Amino acid sequence: MKATFTTILLFTSFIFSSFAQNIDDNKVNFKYIQLPLQKINPLFTNYEVRVNHLYKKANEDSLLIFQQRKDAAQASYQAQYNSYIVQKNTLDKVYLNQLAQYEKATNAGTPATVPVPPTYPTAPLFIPLEAPRLHTELTDNEVNSMVDIQGLIKGLGGSILIIDVFPIRDIRIVETKTGSGATTKYDYKCQYILPIMVTFETPTEGALLKKMYFESIQYQAIKSYSSKYEYQAWFIDNGAQYYRDLERSARKSALQEVNGILNNEFGYIPMQRNAELYSVKKYRDYDYTEVTTAYTLTTQALNLVAKDRNRAGAMDKLTQAIAKWEILLDESNMTDDKARVNDKITAMIHCNLAELYAWKGDYDKAELHTNLSLNGGVAKFRNHSERVQSFYQDQRKRWEVHY
Numbered sequence: 001m002k003a004t005f006t007t008i009l010l011f012t013s014f015i016f017s018s019f020a021q022n023i024d025d026n027k028v029n030f031k032y033i034q035l036p037l038q039k040i041n042p043l044f045t046n047y048e049v050r051v052n053h054l055y056k057k058a059n060e061d062s063l064l065i066f067q068q069r070k071d072a073a074q075a076s077y078q079a080q081y082n083s084y085i086v087q088k089n090t091l092d093k094v095y096l097n098q099l100a101q102y103e104k105a106t107n108a109g110t111p112a113t114v115p116v117p118p119t120y121p122t123a124p125l126f127i128p129l130e131a132p133r134l135h136t137e138l139t140d141n142e143v144n145s146m147v148d149i150q151g152l153i154k155g156l157g158g159s160i161l162i163i164d165v166f167p168i169r170d171i172r173i174v175e176t177k178t179g180s181g182a183t184t185k186y187d188y189k190c191q192y193i194l195p196i197m198v199t200f201e202t203p204t205e206g207a208l209l210k211k212m213y214f215e216s217i218q219y220q221a222i223k224s225y226s227s228k229y230e231y232q233a234w235f236i237d238n239g240a241q242y243y244r245d246l247e248r249s250a251r252k253s254a255l256q257e258v259n260g261i262l263n264n265e266f267g268y269i270p271m272q273r274n275a276e277l278y279s280v281k282k283y284r285d286y287d288y289t290e291v292t293t294a295y296t297l298t299t300q301a302l303n304l305v306a307k308d309r310n311r312a313g314a315m316d317k318l319t320q321a322i323a324k325w326e327i328l329l330d331e332s333n334m335t336d337d338k339a340r341v342n343d344k345i346t347a348m349i350h351c352n353l354a355e356l357y358a359w360k361g362d363y364d365k366a367e368l369h370t371n372l373s374l375n376g377g378v379a380k381f382r383n384h385s386e387r388v389q390s391f392y393q394d395q396r397k398r399w400e401v402h403y
Helices: 002-019 055-107 140-146 228-266 289-302 312-329 343-360 363-374 379-402
Strands: 023-034 046-053 159-165 169-178 185-193 196-202 206-213 218-225 269-280
Touching (some): 159 228, 185 228, 196 228, 269 289, 269 343, 269 379, 289 343, 343 363, 343 379
């Protein structure tokens, strides 16, 4: 009986598989231009970079305070030294008077005791103050070399990008002890704050971006040691250089992030997309030539979207590909697993159409097809649609700013 049931089950599976369409999963790589989140008047696509070196004022303040402390220390030392000289002179005069009495007595032949030299108070010692750690110079050219808004041109007469570089502050070495015994390890990292203010403005619209970045604590790993005294010995020889290197690397990292922020807001960035697109690879019971045609048109269309910012060069091909998929969709039969365009093929088509409509700029229809795939009951394509939703939403936000 058990063998008969197994035979029936295998036969049923065979019959079902003869009608099951096998989906061909494809990764299609194509280039596109990511539109910025903000639109700049075409008259002002030149931009000039201006740098405010606010850390220089911090250097001036540090030097002024250092000079005041040095003057105060010098005055204190001078007062202590003057007091010492007064005490020394007083003791010297007493001793000299004693020597004079001794000399007179000796000259007169009178026995006398040799005076004991005075014990002087300890002379004050001037200990030089440690000079402040000054911020290193950052040139305008260095900043310019790290900032490049793609699609815009550096030059005068357009927009203005202002970068305020603040001093690095709140520097502190953090020690973390892990393990025990022979496995004890001391990890060191440096915490700091290095704010940068970014302002981007046009002559007619004013400030399109004005924001302070990196006001929270940042960390940079230093080294690990098996003894904290090894670190202390290392720091004696390397501490000063480490702080200089820290400032340089922190500035570089911050300006690279600023460049990314500016490009996200205003740049036209060449990007690469690795899209998931689908076709049918089993033809045993049905002819899917139209699927192959639609898929071919889809890949051709997507390879054209990078030609123009508004994707004008791809629009005809996108329209043709969409039309081919929609003809197939007219045949959709969600209730019949054996249908040529069953629920699985239908969900597949919705995914492909969502991608095409997104690049055509029709995000309402892209959202419609994404939702149809999400609710179509096929887990594979529901998962696909969940993965791409945020990408389409971001692209929609950018597209609607410009078109």
